[in-house]
Amino acid sequence: MEVQVRFFARYRELVGSGSLALDVPSGSTAADVFDSLAERYPALREMRQSTLMAMNEEFVRPETRLVEGAELVLMPPVSGGA
Amino acid sequence: MSLIRIQSEALDLQEVIDAVSHPAAGAVVTFAGVVRDHHDGRRVTAMAYEAYGSMAEHKLRQITAEVADRWPDVRVAILHRTGKLEIGDASVMIAASAPHRAEAFDACEYAIDTLKQVVPIWKKEAYEDGEVWLEHEHRLAQDQALG
Numbered sequence: 001m002e003v004q005v006r007f008f009a010r011y012r013e014l015v016g017s018g019s020l021a022l023d024v025p026s027g028s029t030a031a032d033v034f035d036s037l038a039e040r041y042p043a044l045r046e047m048r049q050s051t052l053m054a055m056n057e058e059f060v061r062p063e064t065r066l067v068e069g070a071e072l073v074l075m076p077p078v079s080g081g082a
Numbered sequence: 083m084s085l086i087r088i089q090s091e092a093l094d095l096q097e098v099i100d101a102v103s104h105p106a107a108g109a110v111v112t113f114a115g116v117v118r119d120h121h122d123g124r125r126v127t128a129m130a131y132e133a134y135g136s137m138a139e140h141k142l143r144q145i146t147a148e149v150a151d152r153w154p155d156v157r158v159a160i161l162h163r164t165g166k167l168e169i170g171d172a173s174v175m176i177a178a179s180a181p182h183r184a185e186a187f188d189a190c191e192y193a194i195d196t197l198k199q200v201v202p203i204w205k206k207e208a209y210e211d212g213e214v215w216l217e218h219e220h221r222l223a224q225d226q227a228l229g
Contacts, residue, residue: 008134009204010215050217052227054202057137059227073134077218078227080131080138080162080203081174081194082115 001026001068003033008075011051014043024066030055031062033072050077084146085159088133088203093161098177101159107179111186113194115174117167121216127208131164131173134202138162141201148196149178149189156180156189162203173205200227 006019015037024033030053038044044051053060054073066072085101099110117129142160149158158178167173176193180186198218206215 006134008202009132009206010217052202054134054137057140059200061228073137075134075202076204076215078198078200078202079205079216079218080133080201081198082117 001028001066003028003066003069004071005033005037006071006073008073010076011044011047011074015041026068028066029062030060030064030066030072033066034062034074037074047076051075052077084143084150084157085161086139086142086146087161088135088138088142088164089161090163090165093163093172093175095172095175095177098159098161098175102157102177102179104157104179106155106181107157107186108181109183109186110177110179111183111190112178113174113176113190114172115194117169117171117173119169121207124209126169127210128166128168129171129173129208130166130206130213131162132204132206133162133164135164138201138203142197145193145196145201149193152192153180153185153189156185158189158193160193160197162197162201164203 002023007015012018052075119126146158161175163173178186178190
């Protein structure tokens with residue numbers, strides 16, 4: 001199934017794009033998608049534990065399952081404010 | 083509805099004050115976060131903020147709802163800026179009003195503390211010899227964001 005992945009901040013720069021489409025097996029979790037991307041972009045690997053994931057503008061846990069056409073957002077720990 | 087906004091234009095403290103002021107509010111507490119010229123001993127020359135805008139406004143809206151739940155008499159307004167900021171520019175402004183000051187101080191502090199944990203905004207610090215994304219490094223980042 002195809003899913004969309006969006007990136008912000010350092011992740012956007014590492015991937016070189018704000019978003020991409022990815023073909024993953026049906027039933028894949030957010031963590032599976034991350035791991036698939038980390039194979040293509042090895043620099044992501046070390047960020048696995050601190051990565052924030054979101055769908056539909058809410059944070060989700062890595063074990064959350066995606067459906068066809070879902071949009072997963074990957075981002076580093078936030079650092080807004082002052 | 084509380085005033086919340088992510089914007090690239092300069093922030094105006096009077097706007098958040100006006101948004102929460104009303105005749106029964108005897109206290110208005112404000113917080114402004116400002117770009118400073120140093121970090122960990124390095125000289126900072128500028129700061130760039132990036133937001134996941136729609137989700138950031140959604141999370142700000144949740145913060146104002148949480149404030150309303152915890153302090154029913156408090157009104158709060160939050161503005162956050164994005165883009166390149168200079169030293170001394172405000173990146174965030176918050177105002178909280180209440181009949182008495184204790185609740186206004188508490189709600190204002192709660193709003194900035196929570197913003198720094200859950201609102202998807204990132205800053206990149208520029209130095210004289212390069213730039214670095216700042217990320218809260220604690221291992222509990224995911225748990226904090228998930229609440």
